[in-house]
Amino acid sequence: MSTGTVYGLGLGPGAADLMSVRADRLLRGASHVAYFRKTGCTGQARAIVEGLIPEGAAEHPMEYPVTTEIPFDDPHYKEVLAAFYTECVARLRALAQAGEDVVVLCEGDPFFYGSFMHLYTRLKGVVPVEVMPGITGMSAAWTATGTPITWGDDIMTVLPGTLPEEELVRGIAGADAVVVMKMGRHLPKLRRALAQAGRTGDAWLVEYAAMPGQKVTRLDDYAGETAPYFSIALVHGQGRRP
Known part of the structure; x- marks a missing residue:
């Protein structure tokens, strides 16, 4: 057999x-x-x-x-x-x-x-x-924002929201484009890390990308203190363009 x-x-x-x-x-x-x-x-x-x-x-x-x-x-x-x-x-x-x-x-x-x-x-x-292989959730998330995630020589970093705050700050500050997954109850920590890295105003939150209930919100306008499991935060790169 x-x-x-x-x-x-x-x-x-x-x-x-x-x-x-x-x-x-x-x-x-x-x-x-x-x-x-x-x-x-x-x-x-x-x-x-x-x-x-x-x-x-x-x-x-x-x-x-x-x-x-x-x-x-x-x-x-x-x-x-x-x-x-x-x-x-x-x-x-x-x-x-x-x-x-x-x-x-x-x-x-x-x-x-x-x-x-x-x-x-x-x-x-x-x-x-x-x-x-399959399309990742982060790909669906940045597509939902209607804005490319990377341009030219942009460096993109993917960070789990479960990381310690100081590691989130370093990761965000050292990248042009950022994807943060596994947030949930870690959203307040992510907000603080974005603020320390000077990127708060650039961040978006996408809930349920490519699913029923998809929602795209600027993080500054998101009122919740937690995010659903199927949520991804994004900071778009602004690199070299012709």
């Missing part, structure tokens, strides 16, 4: 028609579809492909044991997630070793701040694994 393949399927930022043709083809021919989700939720990746999964395909939800219940810098957080990924890998490996192909749904691009990379590193060399 030949070994099946595990496919990490980049779904793009949130609209099903922003998937690649290759990803769409693999999904429509899938017999096994796996995806991450919070307990009790559909999961964003699963919601994106509603109506596209073939009838009769087996679904394999992988439910996170924790999300924000434990601080990410707590050693117990790493232990719990490592055990979770090990269990997910065992399920996927068993299917592949039984000759079954498995599609794993991934928001955005599988190799860009995605959970799939934790499966990939554990599966690589054990069973065949292939990755289908």
Whole structure:
């Protein structure tokens, strides 16, 4: 019996028609579809492909044991997630070793701040694994602003909002264009970092890029003290132009 393949399927930022043709083809021919989700939720990746999964395909939800219940810098957080990924890998490996192909749904691009990379590193060399790249959420976010993110020789930096404030300040001050992800409750810290770097007036906040409810706001005009999970802050570059 030949070994099946595990496919990490980049779904793009949130609209099903922003998937690649290759990803769409693999999904429509899938017999096994796996995806991450919070307990009790559909999961964003699963919601994106509603109506596209073939009838009769087996679904394999992988439910996170924790999300924000434990601080990410707590050693117990790493232990719990490592055990979770090990269990997910065992399920996927068993299917592949039984000759079954498995599609794993991934928001955005599988190799860009995605959970799939934790499966990939554990599966690589054990069973065949292939990755289908996808449009990232940040690409959809800057497109939603209607303004190019980089010009000429602009340097762009991507920063997680979870970084310490002083690291955010250094990253923002040292770049021409900035993308900040993973904000949520870290928004007040980001505001302070932008102010220290002298970039507050240049910042935008995009909520739910390429999804229902997309909203684009200058950060100065954003009244909230927290931002939804699917939010990205942007500072556009202003570099060399012909």
